[in-house]
Amino acid sequence: MALTPNLVVSDVNFDTDWDDLFFTYWASWKTPLQAVGQLTFPGIGKGGHEEATSFATTKQEYLAAARANPDQHWLKVEDLSRKSQGLSCIVGGAVWMHHRDNPFRSCSQGHSTDEEWLRRLPGNGFEPGSERDGLAREFYSQMWSWRPRLMRSAHAYGQGLWVIPEYRHLGAAAAIMDSWTASVDALGLESYLEGSFMSTPLYLKYGFIVIAHPTMVFRRKNPSPDWVSLVRDMQAHPISIMWRPKGGVYVEGETVLPWQGKPREFKL
Numbered sequence: 001m002a003l004t005p006n007l008v009v010s011d012v013n014f015d016t017d018w019d020d021l022f023f024t025y026w027a028s029w030k031t032p033l034q035a036v037g038q039l040t041f042p043g044i045g046k047g048g049h050e051e052a053t054s055f056a057t058t059k060q061e062y063l064a065a066a067r068a069n070p071d072q073h074w075l076k077v078e079d080l081s082r083k084s085q086g087l088s089c090i091v092g093g094a095v096w097m098h099h100r101d102n103p104f105r106s107c108s109q110g111h112s113t114d115e116e117w118l119r120r121l122p123g124n125g126f127e128p129g130s131e132r133d134g135l136a137r138e139f140y141s142q143m144w145s146w147r148p149r150l151m152r153s154a155h156a157y158g159q160g161l162w163v164i165p166e167y168r169h170l171g172a173a174a175a176i177m178d179s180w181t182a183s184v185d186a187l188g189l190e191s192y193l194e195g196s197f198m199s200t201p202l203y204l205k206y207g208f209i210v211i212a213h214p215t216m217v218f219r220r221k222n223p224s225p226d227w228v229s230l231v232r233d234m235q236a237h238p239i240s241i242m243w244r245p246k247g248g249v250y251v252e253g254e255t256v257l258p259w260q261g262k263p264r265e266f267k268l
Helices: 018-030 035-040 048-068 080-085 114-119 131-150 172-187 200-205 225-236
Strands: 007-011 072-079 090-099 155-163 190-195 209-212 240-244
Touching: 007 172, 018 035, 018 048, 018 090, 018 155, 035 131, 035 225, 048 072, 072 080, 072 172, 090 172, 131 190, 131 209, 131 225, 131 240, 155 172, 172 200, 190 200, 200 209, 200 240
Parallel strands: 155 190
Antiparallel strands: 007 072, 072 090, 090 155, 190 240, 209 240
């Protein structure tokens, strides 16, 4: 593999790209396999019929959701040199949402949105009432709890960015970020996302700042070893709630945080 592959970022064609794109998406979640992935995609990493069924179901659900929402944008990053090797050129991708208004307006009108958002999570097929079903709901409810407070106007939301393991640290993720931030800046939007411990350093280079590392608390009487292992993994890999101002230029103590109406203040 060349040290500097010929990388090209473009929009996803759902008719011709989806199978190869989703293969990279699934592969990236498996390496490394973490608790968040296991609570998002039942069967991932287990192999055999269970994983194959989960993969096929989730792939179709994601495709249906993508086709149904014109404000959800999918990107692919390709290494064109792979074509001569008989390989798919797609080595990663990203998905982001263009919210034209406050997506939580219904919450302010007295309508609960937690369950609605959980039902929208494609691939959430755990047995109702099971340990993993309950833990997944607890995790996403806590991780998403910040959104209604911050996402009060038009914005871009980064739903995901991934690269297959053999292309990490070769510029593929940066190429996607170059393309995405250029699109967001052209639209004049601020941006939000939840960053993993792996991706947060990259996002910081593109004008995002860390707003918070939410403390997540999980409780269960007589938990199984599986439950304990998943919780320990989540707590060992904190999530970063991140924001990027319009244009991507942030000055500490000067840039106004829109949900506060004033700059951030630090107290010792």
